[in-house]
Amino acid sequence: MDLTGKVAIVTGSGRGLGLAYATELARCGAAVVVNDVDAAVAEAAVKTITGAGGSAVAEVVPVGTSEAAQALVDRAVDEFGRLDVLVNNAGILRDTTLWKMTDEQFDAVVTTHLRGTFTCTRAAAVRMREQGEGGRVIGVGSPTGQVGNFGQTNYAAAKAGIVGMVRTWAMELARAEITVNAVVPVAATAMTETVPFLKPYVDALAAGEPLPAFARQQLGFGSPEDAAGLVAFLASDAAAGITGQAIGIGGDRLALWSHPAEVVVEFADGTGWSPDAIAGIWAERFAPSQQTVGQQLPEPPK
Numbered sequence: 001m002d003l004t005g006k007v008a009i010v011t012g013s014g015r016g017l018g019l020a021y022a023t024e025l026a027r028c029g030a031a032v033v034v035n036d037v038d039a040a041v042a043e044a045a046v047k048t049i050t051g052a053g054g055s056a057v058a059e060v061v062p063v064g065t066s067e068a069a070q071a072l073v074d075r076a077v078d079e080f081g082r083l084d085v086l087v088n089n090a091g092i093l094r095d096t097t098l099w100k101m102t103d104e105q106f107d108a109v110v111t112t113h114l115r116g117t118f119t120c121t122r123a124a125a126v127r128m129r130e131q132g133e134g135g136r137v138i139g140v141g142s143p144t145g146q147v148g149n150f151g152q153t154n155y156a157a158a159k160a161g162i163v164g165m166v167r168t169w170a171m172e173l174a175r176a177e178i179t180v181n182a183v184v185p186v187a188a189t190a191m192t193e194t195v196p197f198l199k200p201y202v203d204a205l206a207a208g209e210p211l212p213a214f215a216r217q218q219l220g221f222g223s224p225e226d227a228a229g230l231v232a233f234l235a236s237d238a239a240a241g242i243t244g245q246a247i248g249i250g251g252d253r254l255a256l257w258s259h260p261a262e263v264v265v266e267f268a269d270g271t272g273w274s275p276d277a278i279a280g281i282w283a284e285r286f287a288p289s290q291q292t293v294g295q296q297l298p299e300p301p302k
Contacts, residue, residue: 001236004029007080008235009072011063011120012090014041016189017140017224019048021087024228025235026054031080034058035072035090055080063090063116069123077127085136085235086124088117088162093191095151106154113158118165121180125173134177136235139166141184141246146257148293163246167259170244179243181234184257185227186220186250197297211251218298220253230254264289 003025013022014036022032026049034049034056036042042058049056059075061068076083091113094105121137128135144152145159162182169180186192188202201215205223215221230249233239248255264286268277 001028001232001238003085003232003235006030006084006235007033007076007082008085008087009033009035009076009083009120009124010087010089011035011072011116013087014038014045016191017185017187017227018087018089019045020187020224020228021089021231022056023049023052023054024225024232025085025087026056027052028232028236030085030235031055032057033072033076033079035063036060037062062112063120064111066119066123069116069119072120073123073127082131083124083127083135084133085138086120087138087140087231087235088120089140090116091140091158091191093152094154095194097151098153101153109154110158113155114161114165117162121165121169125169125176125178128178129173129176132176134240135179136239137166137169137173137178137180138231138234139163139180139182141166141182143184143186143248143295146184146246147295150294166246167244174243177240179234179239181239181242181244182246183227183230183234184246184248184255185224185230186248187222187224187227189224192221213252214298214300216251217253220248220250220255222251226251263291 008025008030010018010022010032012018013034022034026032034042034045039060042060046056046058057079059072061071073083092109094109117139139162141163142159144156145163148156166180166182173180188205192198193202201211201221204211227249230247246257248257266281266285
């Protein structure tokens, strides 16, 4: 996959998945603007990339505001002359149950994930449209945003919103030949190390041990590097015909998520639906097709 001559911004790329994305994009030939809120972490990421022969600079700014988004775009243009790829990876967690979640916890997560994706994509789209040569925008979703997860009201809302924006932007930016897709990664990061059923696999990776096939395939769980190939692919010319999609990646698992769709439809006979009429038909026609919530994970082998 050759990205020579392309310029990419990867938000939240000082460590974890973001660093894996930035490193892979650079390995494929792209010049990369690394972003983090910690200057030391950002510079270390740049050294990792340049030490391997890649091209990268750091822009230290917290994603969320319009000013931060413009600073990232300006840095790409000032350093490398253009912008071709935006990966909206920056994110934080403030997990707690609904009745304990504060306004500040909700707003912090939504600001970084959802507003940050919006402001960065808006600034990038303006630049890409001015260049007139198309572009690639990649959002980052989560299984939590697709199906929900206990204790993650703020995160679920933000990640579901990102996929919704991706579908909208895919339509709005199509004439400019800018594709917009979402990756839905699952990997060992600071965001997954506290998940109880994943902890044995996180610990195994940290110890340098190989993961069993069950983790890499049935759970779709692996290292951040396992998820990076999809981002490089979506950034490439080979993905020019792909837009508006949510694509899962993790371990050895690659999956295309469906859009929400009606699963059962019934029609009233010209009178609309009264509460009693709905109650009379629900158990037979709708109840068998009610959707699950949360991830429905297989049991590990005995």
